[in-house]
Amino acid sequence: MSSIGFTRGETPYKNRDALLDDYTPDELVGxxxxxxxxxxxxxxxxxxxxxxxxxxxxxxxxxxxxxxxxxxxxxxxxxxxxxxxxxxxxxxxxxxxxxxxxxxxxxxxxxxxxxxxxxxxxxxxxxxxxxxxxxxxxxxxxxxxxxxxxxxxxxxxxxxxxxxxxxxxxxxxxxxxxxxxxxxxxxxxxxxxxxxxxxxxxxxxxFSDYNAAELKKVLQQREAVAFKDDAVADGVISLCAALAAQETGDAREGLDYLLVAGDLARDEQSQIVQESHVHQGKKKVERQTIVKGLADRGEQARYVAYALATLLAEEQQPARFTDLYTRYESLTSRTGSRTLSERWVREHLQSLGMLGIVSIEEKNEGVSGGHYNLYGLNPKLELVVEALDETLDMVGVHDSISDYVDH
Ligand SMILES: Nc1ncnc2c1ncn2[C@@H]1O[C@H](COP(=O)(O)OP(=O)(O)OP(=O)(O)O)[C@@H](O)[C@H]1O
Ligand SMILES: [Mg+2]
The missing domain is CATH 3.40.50.300 (P-loop containing nucleotide triphosphate hydrolases)
Structure with missing residues (x-):
């Protein structure tokens, strides 16, 4: 039997709570x-x-x-x-x-x-x-x-x-x-x-999205409260800010990069948070951000995202709305939950677009081809599939994405 023990060791933290979501900062920057x-x-x-x-x-x-x-x-x-x-x-x-x-x-x-x-x-x-x-x-x-x-x-x-x-x-x-x-x-x-x-x-x-410079200010301020002096290596804050700015402009995501990296450092009994810790924790944070976004938008938005994921897995290219809607209908019919009208599904796509999960490309092919949108996913397909874990449990795993699901 392997032995497990809990002990305290080195830590980079002074006050880890300051990185959690319900912490109210004394001052708002940016x-x-x-x-x-x-x-x-x-x-x-x-x-x-x-x-x-x-x-x-x-x-x-x-x-x-x-x-x-x-x-x-x-x-x-x-x-x-x-x-x-x-x-x-x-x-x-x-x-x-x-x-x-x-x-x-x-x-x-x-x-x-x-x-x-x-x-x-x-x-x-x-x-x-x-x-x-x-x-x-x-x-x-x-x-x-x-x-x-x-x-x-x-x-x-x-x-x-x-x-x-x-x-x-x-x-x-x-x-x-x-x-x-x-x-x-x-x-x-x-x-x-x-x-x-x-x-x-x-x-x-x-409120507009944060850019990398503003995120850096937010993270620097929080670093001072949460970590001991010099516990965060040079470049870590800029890296977290840049990653969050590039994904969503979401300060929560930036703080999560810092928290996950800090925890990895502590688990290694290290007093210093390094850029390598941020890279190690990156996938976890990206997944959390998608999960939260999808949770915020409710069950129907998750069906829409699921439908899109299956189409992209099959076709490897952005999807047209009609195909997407047909797939969405077939998925919801498996669950016994409501099937929304086309208009509402379009709304969900728009709002997933605002979350940075869905990409929307407008196509205008003149008189002959008409005007339409192509829908894709911004994060990697496997991350979205992972984030849809619970939805998959309810709907069942569609053949197209079975390769992406851990069995
Ligand atoms: N300007 C800022 N200065 C310091 N901390 C900030 C600032 N902006 C955001 N934060 C921190 O980032 C996190 C996310 O911010 P907040 O919860 O206010 O976002 P929100 O706009 O309400 O997002 P949601 O729409 O998801 O509720 C919180 O931990 C918050 O304390
Ligand atoms: Mg809020």
């Missing part, structure tokens, strides 16, 4: 323009005016959540100097909340104390809304409600309207609320009814 704009949108709160409803969008990992937490923390702090403002902020992550009912329950429960929570079913929607208005009025005179990853609310989005129009509709007497919707799904906005869009997206703020 987002100066965005923060300035954000500040001016939040400014009415300091004057005791009706807050703006803000819709914040940008790709995954461009700092939307981090900037929001940072700005609202600052705002709460600064509002304390004015006696007439009693500000409260609420950060709701909508991942896992599909309907307005669920969002409503979440809001009520996060405002109530732990002994007074309501259950997730058994009320009418109107009752939930009433409980929500009451809880809001009892909380503060100004409330900012952040609905992060709001695109997950797909089933029934009436709450977005209810909250963002609460003032006009006289739902609240004393309390002023502002809604901050955050999404990395650029197609989400266009799916909102015009009524919801005009109120929720009253003011829009967009």
């Amino acid at each position: 987002r100066d323009d965005e923060l300035k704009e954000y500040q001016s949108l939040l400014n009415p709160v300091i004057w005791g005016d009706q807050p703006n409803n803000i819709f914040l969008y940008g790709k995954a990992g461009v700092g939307k959540t981090a900037a929001t937490r940072f700005m609202l923390g600052q705002l709460e702090h600064d509002a304390k100097q004015y006696d007439d403002i009693d500000l409260s902020t609420l950060h709701i992550n909508c991942d896992g909340l599909e309907s307005s009912y669920q969002v409503g329950v979440e809001i009520v429960n996060s405002l109530r104390d732990s002994r007074n929570q309501i259950s997730e079913s058994g009320y009418s929607k109107a009752e939930i809304y009433n409980k929500m208005w009451r809880a809001l009025e009892q909380t503060a005179n100004t409330i900012l409600i952040v609905l992060d990853e709001v695109d997950h609310v797909r089933k029934d989005d009436s709450i977005l309207y209810q909250l963002s129009r609460a003032h006009e509709n006289g739902k609240l007497n004393e309390t002023k609320i502002g809604v901050i919707g955050i999404s990395n799904d650029m197609t989400f906005r266009s799916h909102l009814s015009s009524k919801v869009r005009s109120s929720l997206c009253e003011r829009e703020l967009s």
Whole structure:
């Protein structure tokens, strides 16, 4: 029997937690323009005016959540100097909340104390809304409600309207609320009814992708908190920044390169993180990024990606939409889940394109050939297949990709 033992040895880390996703940095670097704009949108709160409803969008990992937490923390702090403002902020992550009912329950429960929570079913929607208005009025005179990853609310989005129009509709007497919707799904906005869009997206703020120089700043700042002095070799930060910039412009991905490399160094009992550790961990991080992207977009997006992967495995070249749709239909029919219309499948392709997973090439062959798109995958096929692991379990492994699957 081999013997396994756990012992502590050398480590490059001072505070590894600072590389994890839920760490809020003290300072945000590389987002100066965005923060300035954000500040001016939040400014009415300091004057005791009706807050703006803000819709914040940008790709995954461009700092939307981090900037929001940072700005609202600052705002709460600064509002304390004015006696007439009693500000409260609420950060709701909508991942896992599909309907307005669920969002409503979440809001009520996060405002109530732990002994007074309501259950997730058994009320009418109107009752939930009433409980929500009451809880809001009892909380503060100004409330900012952040609905992060709001695109997950797909089933029934009436709450977005209810909250963002609460003032006009006289739902609240004393309390002023502002809604901050955050999404990395650029197609989400266009799916909102015009009524919801005009109120929720009253003011829009967009965060651009990070370039390598900005990512480097973000990573340098985090390096100083997470690692001991001189524990990260020259070139490591630039390498992580360059890899992340080239893939997606996602700061999370850059931080992951650093974390995986740091862990590899620690496992080797080394005090120094080297470029070789980053190279070793590269595939793992790329896979994680794809898995997260696909998880964010839900089951149907994974079927679409799966259909595309099988076609590319067969043909080794970009696919036309009609072929892709036919394959998608045949895959979903194996699972018993819904088959979406062509329009929705196109939307999923667009949004996978924004994630950097799908490549979309426009072809214009004039009058004879017409106008069409060709779809490919950006990451290596084997990485996408690996990331689709669970989907494969549900749908079964298509013949075309069996060579890519570990048996
Ligand atoms: N400008 C920045 N300065 C410091 N850290 C940053 C900055 N931008 C992003 N980060 C860090 O990168 C990670 C990803 O950022 P964040 O969670 O804010 O992305 P996001 O835009 O909300 O992405 P998603 O759409 O996937 O939710 C977090 O750990 C965050 O702390
Ligand atoms: Mg976020």
